[in-house]
Amino acid sequence: MFGYNTYMKKIIGFLWLWMIGVGLCFGADPVEGFWLSIDEKTGRITAGWEIYQSNGTLYGKVLSTAEHPRDVKAIPCKESYPGFPVAGKVNEMFVVGTPWIFGLTMDKTGYWSGGSVVNVQDGNIYRCKVIYRPADGKKFKADTLEVRGEIGLGIGRSQFWLKTTRQQASALSSN
Secondary structure (H helix, E strand, C coil): HHHHHHHHHHHHHHHHHHHHHHHHHHCCCCCCEEEEEEECCCCCCEEEEEEEECCCEEEEEEEEECCCCCCCCCCCCCCCCCCCCCCCHHHHECCCCCCEEEEEEEEEEEEEEEEEEEEECCCEEEEEEEEECCCCCCCCCCCEEEEEEEEEEEEEEEEEEEEHHHHHCCCCCCC
């Protein structure tokens, strides 16, 4: 009887540790979710975004924009970009609903790089990094997403996006 209880405790302990490990491996990365992009020059909200993973790759699509209706097309963009995740002519796609951030891979939890971001306002494509910055009560008053576009050798700019809900991220467009 004594051996059976010890054996059961070991099995239960192993299963408990295994469940925690599975949860850590397959839990959502903190960059995933809904965000409001903030223009770093004006401080104004520009768009609502959904950041999500598919098969270990990170994407970001626009859910709504602050200054344009939902049916605006990405006319300033080129017809195609290397690795763009949607088939078709990019400059004929709608700004809302298209993944403009794509191809990022996880370096560590909360830090993704190696992908691209397309600026739909001018059609330029940049290397992209996405870094989760948890609220610390100092520099980051709220959970923040740093989205950095670079042209090379670390030259680029960062925007700092604020965590939000699906409802808020989807509610900016006028139609």
